[in-house]
Amino acid sequence: MTPLDQLKPRMRGTIHDLHVGKELARRMAGLGLRPGSTIEVIRRAPLNGPIQVRIGHTDLMLRRNEAAQISICLAV
Template structure:
């Protein structure tokens, strides 16, 4: 597995996979993300994006989550080159 330089989650395209390598959020958001399964090293998939720069639909394990781009931008990922 080749790890490329890191991006944030908002830069992912639908259908792409990545690994979380950092979460930059205040304690509140951090807590909430943790509870939903966002942890460093976890595998994440961008399922789809809503029109007009709306929210993102992501999948972690078997959990589906929607979040705005502003929140997604706080999650650092490393692309998994296929």
């Protein structure tokens, strides 16, 4: 498992687990961040800025500290 914040642009994988509280997990699920979903990193903002990810046809911006709490199984 690799934390989402460690992935580089164009890397993709499957969400394995969300290590967040109940409220944040509910909000993330509403955005499509659920275990089993395929996710791709589009770009990483400099200076510890947010990470742009794509789930299906939806692009999201995540704070790095939130992305660090999402475990990813890398695609081969």
